[in-house]
Amino acid sequence: MPQHLLTHFSDYISRQRLFDPAQKILLAVSGGVDSIAMAWLFKQAGYAAGIAHCNFQLRAAESAQDEAFVKQVAAALELPFHSVRFDTNAYVEAHRVTIQVAARELRYEWLEQVRAAEGYAYIATAHHMQDSVETALMNFTKGTGIAGLHGILPKQEKIIRPLLFTEKATLVAYAALHNITFREDSSNITDKYTRNYYRHQVIPRLQEAFPGAVRNMAATIERIKEAEHLYQEAVERHRKRLLFREGDTWKVPVGKLQQSIPLQTIAWELFRPFGCSSAQVQQVLSLLDSESGRYVETTTHRVIRNRQWLLITPLAMEAAPLVVIDADTPHVHFGGGQLRIRQQERGATPIPTAAAMAWLDAAQVAYPMILRKWKQGDYFYPLGMPRKKKISRFLIDQKLSLPQKENVWVLESNKRIVWIVGMRIDDRVKITPKTKVILSIEWMP
Amino acid sequence: MPQHLLTHFSDYISRQRLFDPAQKILLAVSGGVDSIAMAWLFKQAGYAAGIAHCNFQLRAAESAQDEAFVKQVAAALELPFHSVRFDTNAYVEAHRVTIQVAARELRYEWLEQVRAAEGYAYIATAHHMQDSVETALMNFTKGTGIAGLHGILPKQEKIIRPLLFTEKATLVAYAALHNITFREDSSNITDKYTRNYYRHQVIPRLQEAFPGAVRNMAATIERIKEAEHLYQEAVERHRKRLLFREGDTWKVPVGKLQQSIPLQTIAWELFRPFGCSSAQVQQVLSLLDSESGRYVETTTHRVIRNRQWLLITPLAMEAAPLVVIDADTPHVHFGGGQLRIRQQERGATPIPTAAAMAWLDAAQVAYPMILRKWKQGDYFYPLGMPRKKKISRFLIDQKLSLPQKENVWVLESNKRIVWIVGMRIDDRVKITPKTKVILSIEWMP
Numbered sequence A, B: 001m002p003q004h005l006l007t008h009f010s011d012y013i014s015r016q017r018l019f020d021p022a023q024k025i026l027l028a029v030s031g032g033v034d035s036i037a038m039a040w041l042f043k044q045a046g047y048a049a050g051i052a053h054c055n056f057q058l059r060a061a062e063s064a065q066d067e068a069f070v071k072q073v074a075a076a077l078e079l080p081f082h083s084v085r086f087d088t089n090a091y092v093e094a095h096r097v098t099i100q101v102a103a104r105e106l107r108y109e110w111l112e113q114v115r116a117a118e119g120y121a122y123i124a125t126a127h128h129m130q131d132s133v134e135t136a137l138m139n140f141t142k143g144t145g146i147a148g149l150h151g152i153l154p155k156q157e158k159i160i161r162p163l164l165f166t167e168k169a170t171l172v173a174y175a176a177l178h179n180i181t182f183r184e185d186s187s188n189i190t191d192k193y194t195r196n197y198y199r200h201q202v203i204p205r206l207q208e209a210f211p212g213a214v215r216n217m218a219a220t221i222e223r224i225k226e227a228e229h230l231y232q233e234a235v236e237r238h239r240k241r242l243l244f245r246e247g248d249t250w251k252v253p254v255g256k257l258q259q260s261i262p263l264q265t266i267a268w269e270l271f272r273p274f275g276c277s278s279a280q281v282q283q284v285l286s287l288l289d290s291e292s293g294r295y296v297e298t299t300t301h302r303v304i305r306n307r308q309w310l311l312i313t314p315l316a317m318e319a320a321p322l323v324v325i326d327a328d329t330p331h332v333h334f335g336g337g338q339l340r341i342r343q344q345e346r347g348a349t350p351i352p353t354a355a356a357m358a359w360l361d362a363a364q365v366a367y368p369m370i371l372r373k374w375k376q377g378d379y380f381y382p383l384g385m386p387r388k389k390k391i392s393r394f395l396i397d398q399k400l401s402l403p404q405k406e407n408v409w410v411l412e413s414n415k416r417i418v419w420i421v422g423m424r425i426d427d428r429v430k431i432t433p434k435t436k437v438i439l440s441i442e443w444m445p
Helices: A002-015 A033-045 A060-076 A088-095 A099-118 A129-142 A168-177 A194-209 A213-242 A254-258 A263-274 A281-289 A391-397 A402-406 B002-015 B033-045 B060-076 B088-095 B099-118 B129-142 B168-177 B194-209 B213-242 B254-258 B263-274 B281-289 B391-397 B402-406
Strands: A024-028 A048-055 A081-085 A122-124 A244-246 A249-253 A295-297 A301-306 A309-314 A322-325 A331-334 A337-345 A357-361 A369-373 A409-413 A416-420 A437-444 B024-028 B048-055 B081-085 B122-124 B244-246 B249-253 B295-297 B301-306 B309-314 B322-325 B331-334 B337-345 B357-361 B369-373 B409-413 B416-420 B437-444
Touching: A002 A033, A002 A168, A024 A033, A024 A099, A033 A048, A033 A060, A033 A168, A048 A060, A048 A099, A060 A081, A081 A099, A088 A099, A099 A122, A129 A194, A129 A213, A129 B129, A129 B194, A129 B213, A194 A213, A194 B129, A194 B194, A213 A254, A213 A263, A213 B129, A213 B213, A213 B263, A249 A254, A254 A263, A254 A281, A254 A309, A263 A281, A263 A301, A263 B213, A281 A295, A281 A301, A281 A309, A322 A331, A357 A416, A391 A416, B002 B033, B002 B168, B024 B033, B024 B099, B033 B048, B033 B060, B033 B168, B048 B060, B048 B099, B060 B081, B081 B099, B088 B099, B099 B122, B129 B194, B129 B213, B194 B213, B213 B254, B213 B263, B249 B254, B254 B263, B254 B281, B254 B309, B263 B281, B263 B301, B281 B295, B281 B301, B281 B309, B322 B331, B357 B416, B391 B416
Parallel strands: A024 A048, A024 A122, A048 A081, B024 B048, B024 B122, B048 B081
Antiparallel strands: A244 A249, A249 A309, A295 A301, A301 A309, A322 A369, A331 A337, A337 A437, A357 A437, A369 A409, A409 A416, B244 B249, B249 B309, B295 B301, B301 B309, B322 B369, B331 B337, B337 B437, B357 B437, B369 B409, B409 B416
16 A cells, blocks of 8 residues: 555545646645655655644644754755744633634644745645544534535645545555654644544544444545535525525515425525524524514524515614724723723833733824724634634624624724724734834723 | 423424324334333324334243233233234245344334234334434445435335434433333344444444534434435436437437536436446446447446447347246256256245245246246345345345346246246245145256
8 A cells, every 4th residue: 555655646636636746835744644754745756845844832842853853854855944933822822712723823824924925836734534534523423514524625725635535554654664754742733632532532433343434434525525516506506596686685585485395404505694593594484484574683684574575684783883093092982992092112022912902013004093893794814814704704703692793893994904802903913023113902891 | 301202203293294193003112112112102192003013033031021011011002912923043044144134124024014904004113313323324434425324214115213303312211201111121133233333332432522412413414314305406407417318228428427527426326227336437437538339337238438428228138048937847957057846735844945946835826937037127026025126136235246147047927026046036926824835946057
């Protein structure tokens, strides 16, 4: 097997169209056997690549040794080396997230920066077949729909996973065959607890029943992924049949929906884009038997029974007070409390971690600023994330109750949102090493 | 929960349209907590029902005690009682099947006989939520497609499973609440080994990670079942787009198929009805890049590349020799060897177990008989099975190689197949207690 690994590797990359051989790939390398084997495979296959290593500084000397080791591998393979050290614990405190979330956000944000800055086409991670199987199996056990069973995808935006075709045992054998050294304990910090439980307790039990369990499950996943494609095709047809637009409003004919089979799933796919949770689908379906005027409110829309139609309308944001803040407004009183604003030199003070306190790079913010309630369609770049995010989605992730959500204010500058007040600043206005002047805003609810 | 069980039970039956309250249901009751609880639920809900118990006589006194216990429950509930004793071990030897297969075949055959004879609408089995989850999980681990993940279905032909909505723990609590006794060790003989391993080793591990694992997985299965419906809808559309009939031949346009996404799954669904195995799909797809004249043979068809088409034609059965056997032909020589035929009184001799020897009820067989190779479309009622089966399917299940399959002969009488020579007789001509004269046929290859 390990002898053929290189061939299977190249085959997989071309069959899945992961990248073009002329493109340069940034390899995320922790120092463990998976990512080290990946680096060697890229080198052996002759693809242009560079190595990126994140030091999360969570295991003191060990973390430093991992970093030194990966640097040495990069030198041996004659590949460019990029590395970074994170104050992961500080990030955890500042954003009130778990270590896993912190590590993941820090890692992907930095990898994406390096990728874009250094002209790499994609970021490659060393997830293998079992990682994917574990993901699908965990979702199965947690409760999921068809989309939760496709496992880890080989390509998503700028991230590729060129080792998904192979088992860890094959990577280990390949390393042994080529006398490739790696760091034994380079633990996958971004990915712990439940996954490790599945890895060490569940999968081995399944392998006792069926020695080929991992490969079998990978085959299942592959088929489900294709089945999902056909499923989406059918969903799309039902959407066209059942959903009609009239300006801001969407209409669903009651009779046609009522006769749709399978009703639950079709309703879920139909109303999901309008902020409907899976638990709310039942409520929406109960409108099929109710009188006109009844309605259900999702996070973003109202679904109203109106004779033979369900009408879907955006939730009207109340004519919200809007506070304009000028450069000479140190105090702002508003519905959500008050803000105290001041400017200061960068200095050596550490960035405050309290969520009620925002430090923005003054050079990135312009007056007048606007303070208002958030509304549908709002988005921002949450601090520490490379992609923009809808605020509606952000608030869902924050697990706010509906009344809490209705009371969220945002601070706007230059038509972009710079702070979800009391929650998270925008990544584009954060303090960087280049920041000279800080705009410090304190929220007192 | 157990207080509400009865309500949920009736709801499930009406929601899934398992049967009409006016219909009479035959309950398969082993004596274990699941089936005993089911009997009580039917009684409490006021449905008309009867109890059927199979004694497989595999555990001596214990089997007899199970039978006596279930009889007593039937009496207490004032429900009709039907029972049977099987010589399971003899069946195992006669048909060279495992105890599990023997028990299943005997059980369903007999249940169906009782059902039809006594005017029951359906046979109800006591499978519960976890049984279904185990099935899906085993399939997942063995490798399956979307159809393998829907778990146990609530209704299939004449069999219904009205307890699929509930967990075993609820059934146990219900039994405790109503002081319902059951047989502790009434093991589910039809269903052992792998399933027990999942039940005792795998599921508890998953429940440690997610206490609601069984319910979660049941919810997953429910969604997959709906997704499968939409999947089939999409498959049907592709079939209409890609498959054209011309007399005996079906045509698939190469260009259109080539551009179909997802190709593997569409090809599998397209060619499967033509005897194509999942392993052969690759071979068929390679015809997309081959020159005219290349072909792949499935078990039943030939798929030929012919310019811009793939043509699917039934495998021409060779103009097969056909041997007519009259009442006065004790010896028959034919391509597959020779047959020696004689009649004898029933007597006390046990039915022979060798597959080369067929004992038929002479009263059910008429001359002339015809000996010929099997052909597409042939079917029979395999001994011990209540349903007819295509011979093509039977031969697949017997795991014969293609050349072996081509050499299978059948014996026909009255236009029905009475023996797959050297393999299995038809259920309709088997020896019964009423048999007086035996037609004994020995095959010498």
